[in-house]
Amino acid sequence: MERPRILVVGGGFAGLECARRLERKLAPTEAWITLVTPFSYQLYLPLLPHVAAGVLTPQSVAVSLRRSLCRTDVIPGGAVGVDPRAKVCVIRKITDEVIAERYDYLVIAAGSITRTFDIPGLDDYARGMKTLAEATYIRDHVIAQLDLASASLDEQERASRLQFVVVGGGYAGTETAACLQRLTTAALDRYPRLDPRLIKWHLIDIAPKLMPELGEHLGTTALKILRDRGVDVSLGVSVAEVSAETVKFTDGRVLPCRTLIWTAGVTASPLIGTLDAETVRGRIAVTAEMRVPQFDGVFALGDVAAVPDLSKGDGAVCPPTAQHAARQGKRMADNLVAALRNQPLKPYFHRDLGLVVDLGGKDAVSKPAHVEMTGVPAQLVARGYHLMAMRTNVAKTRVGVNWLINAAAGDDFVRTGFLARQPARLSDLEHTGAYLSKEEIRQYTQSLRAQSP
Structure with a gap:
C-alpha cells in the first residue's frame, strides 16, 4: 500500500x-x-x-x-x-x-x-515587525534617519526624521519601542550634530492599559520604565492618517514623522x-x-x-x-x-507558563509561574526562557554570543543597504x-x- x-x-x-x-x-x-x-x-x-x-x-x-x-x-x-x-x-x-x-x-x-485597518496612507507608509525582512529593514531605516538628520541643515527635516511612532501596546510594540529607543539614545555619542531633544519615540495604543495580560502592577511598572526613559506613551489613542512626513492621531495631534512602525495585532x-x-x-x-x-x-x-x-x-x-x-x-x-x-x-x-517582556539593557518585567519580577532578575528569566525555547544548540549559541558582544562592545550604526531605494510596504513583505x-x-x-x- x-x-x-x-x-x-x-x-x-x-x-x-x-x-x-x-x-x-x-x-x-x-x-x-x-x-x-x-x-x-x-x-x-x-x-x-x-x-x-x-x-x-x-x-x-x-x-x-x-x-x-x-x-x-x-x-x-x-x-x-x-x-x-x-x-x-x-x-x-x-x-x-x-x-x-x-x-x-x-x-x-x-x-x-x-492586522491593519482602513487608515489613509497606512499601507504605503507603515512598516511592520512580523518578518525577518521587516525587522532588518526597520534597522536600516532608523539608522538612515539618524544619518540624514545629521547631514541636514533644515530644522523641519531634522525634526521629522527624528520622531518615531510605534503603534501597538502589546508585547511586540512595547519591546520594539523600548529596544529601538535604547539604540537611538546610544547613537547620540556617535552623532554629535544631533540635538538629543529632537529624538523622540512615541508608543500609542487604543487600549486603556499597556500589556494588560501582565496585570496591574507589572503593566504599570513597564509603563513607568518607558516614560522614565523618555518614551511618550499615549493610551486610548490610535492613528487617523499617515503621510510621507506626518502622522495624525485620533486625538487631533499631528506629528512631523517619517517612521511609523505598526504592531497593532495580527x-x-x-x-x-x-x-x-x-x-x-x-x-x-x-x-x-x-x-x-x-x-x-x-x-x-x-x-x-x-x-x-x-x-x-x-x-x-x-x-x-x-x-x-x-x-x-x-x-x-x-x-x-x-x-x-x-x-x-x-x-x-x-x-500558560508565564510571560516575559524584554525592554532592553537591564530593563525587563517577567511573570514566570505567576511570580512577578522586574529589573535584572526579570531580564535573566526573559533571556533564559528565550534560550530554552530556541530549537537548536547552534541558534542558542549564536544568540547568547550576540548578547554578550552587545553588552561588552555596545551598538554599531551600520546600514546594510537592505531595500534602500524601495518602499517596504506591509503587503509586499x-x-x-x-x-x-x-x-x-x-x-x-x-x-x-x-x-x-
Whole structure:
C-alpha cells in the first residue's frame, strides 16, 4: 500500500514542532512527511525587536530547518489555496511556479500576518515587525534617519526624521519601542550634530492599559520604565492618517514623522479564505483535538486556528502566541500518529507558563509561574526562557554570543543597504496578495486530475 501523505503548511513554531515530532514517532514506512514553507528557517519571532535594534544578527533568530529535520521533504514556497474536498493544496514555489500537491492529512499552520485597518496612507507608509525582512529593514531605516538628520541643515527635516511612532501596546510594540529607543539614545555619542531633544519615540495604543495580560502592577511598572526613559506613551489613542512626513492621531495631534512602525495585532493567514471552513474571530474553528470538523483529514493550529482553551472554558480560545503554537504542534503530531494507527485523538490542554517582556539593557518585567519580577532578575528569566525555547544548540549559541558582544562592545550604526531605494510596504513583505480565488484553485485541481493516470 502507498504510504499516507502528511502535508504540513508553515514552518513556524507550530509547523516545525509538528514535523519534528512526526519524524520521531513515525517509522519511515508509515507516512510521507512534507513541509511547505517559503523560508529555510523557523523565525524566532519574540526576538525580532533585538534584530531591529542590532543587538542580534538576523541569522541568530533564523533557526535552520535542515538542522531540525532529517527526513521531511521541504517544498520551498507558500500554500496559496486549498481544495479540501479534492484533498489538494496549491503551492506557489519561490520561483513563482504553481503546483498542486495531494495529501491524505493536511496540517494548516500557516501563521498570521499583521492586522491593519482602513487608515489613509497606512499601507504605503507603515512598516511592520512580523518578518525577518521587516525587522532588518526597520534597522536600516532608523539608522538612515539618524544619518540624514545629521547631514541636514533644515530644522523641519531634522525634526521629522527624528520622531518615531510605534503603534501597538502589546508585547511586540512595547519591546520594539523600548529596544529601538535604547539604540537611538546610544547613537547620540556617535552623532554629535544631533540635538538629543529632537529624538523622540512615541508608543500609542487604543487600549486603556499597556500589556494588560501582565496585570496591574507589572503593566504599570513597564509603563513607568518607558516614560522614565523618555518614551511618550499615549493610551486610548490610535492613528487617523499617515503621510510621507506626518502622522495624525485620533486625538487631533499631528506629528512631523517619517517612521511609523505598526504592531497593532495580527490576523490569520489569508490562506483560510480559500477554504469554506467556519471561523471564530477570524481564525479557523477547530475542535479541541485541532480537527477542522467540516473536512476529512484537515487539521489547523497555531495563529491560524481558534483552538479551544480548555484551561479557561466558557468558549475561550488560545491566544496566538509562540508558547501555545509550539505545544499545539507537539499535540498535533501525537494526534496524527493516533489517527494513522486508529487510536483516539487527545485534546490540547495547556496552562500558560508565564510571560516575559524584554525592554532592553537591564530593563525587563517577567511573570514566570505567576511570580512577578522586574529589573535584572526579570531580564535573566526573559533571556533564559528565550534560550530554552530556541530549537537548536547552534541558534542558542549564536544568540547568547550576540548578547554578550552587545553588552561588552555596545551598538554599531551600520546600514546594510537592505531595500534602500524601495518602499517596504506591509503587503509586499508579508505577501498578502499571493493567494488564489476558489475558481483558480478548482482549475489547478482539475489540471492535477487530468495529469493522473
